[in-house]
Amino acid sequence: MNWTDERVEKLKKLWSEGLSASQIAAQLGGVSRNAVIGKVHRLSLPGRAKAGGTATAARAPKRNTSAPRAPNYASRITTRTVTRQQGATMLKEEIEIETVEEMEYVPAKNVVVPISRRLGLTELTERTCKWPVGDPMKDDFYFCGCDSPDSSPYCNYHQRLAYQPVSERRKAVRVG
Structure with missing residues (x-):
């Protein structure tokens, strides 16, 4: 079977869909699944789009903004x-991963830091x-x-560090 320019264009169109x-x-007719896969690889076409939307929209992670984060790290999504390998074929695909950047924490000037009690793991209680x-x-x-409030693992000071609103996290100065 010969790959004419017309059949190659139709292959590219269907693959992108x-x-x-x-x-x-x-x-296409008159061509096997393996022939299509081989031609896609020889043309170096990108991974095929997911049906029902764009590839990036299908993989967009859900974010939980209420979860505590370490105070000196920030994450972002990169591609x-x-x-x-899938079967005997090597496939290239773009994936989104969450990377972590170290951030410099700049404390407010008028904050009173409580004197910690310096407890070991075995000395901790619910309070x-x-x-x-x-x-x-x-x-x-x-x-x-x-001392920590009833519903928190942290004291009032460390609660403010762990549970920052999204707008304050964006203001943090990035180191890198």
């Missing part, structure tokens, strides 16, 4: 091309702040230990 290789083979301080692999690691 998100049809599978089997569906394209059926519409990366990866190669994976103590569980904010970690330092490197867990070092001997000087401890938890804040100040």
Whole structure:
């Protein structure tokens, strides 16, 4: 079977519409699914679009803005091309991944930082702040230990750090 310019253009159109290789083979006629896949790879066509919408809209992650985050990190979504094997064929596809950037925390000037009680893990209770301080692999690691409200694992000061509104997180100065 010869790939004429007309058949190649129809292949490109159907591929960009998100049809599978089997569906394209059926519409072109006289060509197998494997022949379609081979031609797609020789043409270096991008991964086919998902039916029912754009590829990026189908993979858009849901964000939970109420979850606590470490105070010195920010995440963002980036697109990366990866190669994976499906059967005997290597496929390239673009995926969205969440990357984490280290951010510099700039505290407000008139904030009174509470004196922590420097508790160890075994000394924590339901009513103590569980904010970690330092490197867990070092001997000087401890938890804040100040009194925390009923429904929070953190004291009032560390609650403000952990549960920042979205607008304040965007204002943070990025390091990198």
